[in-house]
Amino acid sequence: MKKLLLTLAILFSFAGTAKPDFIYVTSLTQWEEVLALAEANRKMIYVYYTSSDDCEPCDFMESSTLGRDVVEDYLNENYLSIYIREGTSFARSFAAGFDIGSVPSSLWMTGSEFVWKMEAGVMEHEKFMRACDKVGFLTQNYGSIMPYAMRGGDTLSVEEWFDLFYIAGANQPQYETRLVSAFRNSLNLDSLKSDRYWPYIMTYVSDLTSPLYQYIKIDWEQTLGEEFPWQAYYDRLYNFNLEIAVSTMDSSMVENMELQLLPTVVRDSADPENLLAYNKLLLWQDYYLGLNDFENYIRVTDEQIIKLEPTDEQMVEIIRTHTSLSRSDYSLDKATEWLNACIKMKPSVQLYIMKADVLIVRNKRTEALQTLGDAQEMSPTEEEQELIDLLLYVIHSTY
Structure with a gap:
């Protein structure tokens, strides 16, 4: 333990003037030490991934969000805060491993590299603190919520389902299919008109042969409501199914797009x-x-x-x-x-x-x-x- 604490002190010496008390990580060895420290000290990890070039959104995030006392105090008390800057081979590997596509990005995770939440782009401090609260709720209740969701999760909110989808997809992909199936089976089709369900539809209803898509496409305005962004949904389905058809060289998928999707264009x-x-x-x-x-x-x-x-x-x-x-x-x-x-x-x-x-x-x-x-x-x-x-x-x- 003394060795770990000594390592922590050494890593903090790289922190410079950034807030909160960031540990600057530039190598795999340093990252592995951070993971060990988090596990030994029972601390969660907050990772701030930023640009190596001039980046106005990154500057705003650091000064207006991470620089706030309430954010600094919260992270210093509850997290090891990690600062990773683009440009190193480690940063590139980290971005690829956790599917980071933009800067700045924020990740909340444990020392076992279990990701609880990831947010891309600038977060104002109120949104940042709400994300921290959400992570706190999930870490406390995940063990009971996930089995409950697998059994149908009748009282779970749509937002809670989406949190579970993300966590399962980011960490335990074998659960995601089972979760989607459980959500589908418990879904009341009349409730699809609520925009609270639209992210689910946009994200998970992509199989053009599924009964749910067949139900929706008959009259999407009646099923989902006139405000549903059908054109964006159409474009997503087109690109998603075409990409699979190309990657698998499956012309039957193209034929299915021709029959099921093309007639629904606005x-x-x-x-x-x-x-x-x-x-x-x-x-x-x-x-x-x-x-x-x-x-x-x-x-x-x-x-x-x-x-x-x-x-x-x-x-x-x-x-x-x-x-x-x-x-x-x-x-x-x-x-x-x-x-x-x-x-x-x-x-x-x-x-x-x-x-x-x-x-x-x-x-x-x-x-x-x-x-x-x-x-x-x-x-x-x-x-x-x-x-x-x-x-x-x-x-x-x-x-």
Whole structure:
């Protein structure tokens, strides 16, 4: 014990003027000593992870929150306060190990590296003290709350469930699935309209085949309320499921997204009638591009673009994305082929301008001039005429 206390004194000598009485840790050896000290002295650990560069949020956090007497006194009495600054190999390993993605970040933990709470970003001192109170409640009651939650936890608040989800996910991942299942089984669907449940939905209802998602998607405004952030939820589900589909190379997941998710996109009267078909094309393009499968990306575009009958704006986006991926002769010729097919269906000045632009990049100036002539015959707007004049200037200046 005397050796541990001596080590504590040595580590505190690095603390400088920061508040509270921070222990500056820059190596794994120092961190292991801190863990041993925390266990031996039955102290919890507060870790403040900050930037090595100029960081206004970090400065604010240190002066306006950690510099307050009430915060300093609380941490000095109840915690070993650790200061870790970006820039060292240890700091990088620590950030990776605890999934720290931004500065400043705060972690409340024990000497066994059991994380009770983590908060990213600036915390004003009132919020900081509430977080400390929450950690105190959880450390005192976790042993009884977790088994109760596993049995259904009928009287637990949504906030308590989320705390348990986080703790289980950060420390004992095998519990998280069981917790989610217990919460789902005890959930009253009528209560989903309460915004208190929205974080649960946004975080855990991601399986597009689950009965709960099927219930929600039938009429999400009726089920969840008109204020539910459906577009943000849609985007999260899209990215989450697509990432899994790509990582597992599972096209059946993409098919499920096409059937279950795409029809739920929020629409308004200004959206084109073919929006669903357009989103279908983008989905499959995203999937094959995620696999770096340019051949199938081309194939699916070939198959769907004629059926789609894209608007000018959609076609511009398709061509812009396509030509940003590759400027090879094959890729540019494909872009010209798709544009020709759309012009044949419904010619427009915008499509002619885009075709001329691709032909110029392809170094086919004569064809580009002819295409711009076709555009001018369609009575372009003033803005379109400016684009035509610009492309004409580019062609003539290169001769």
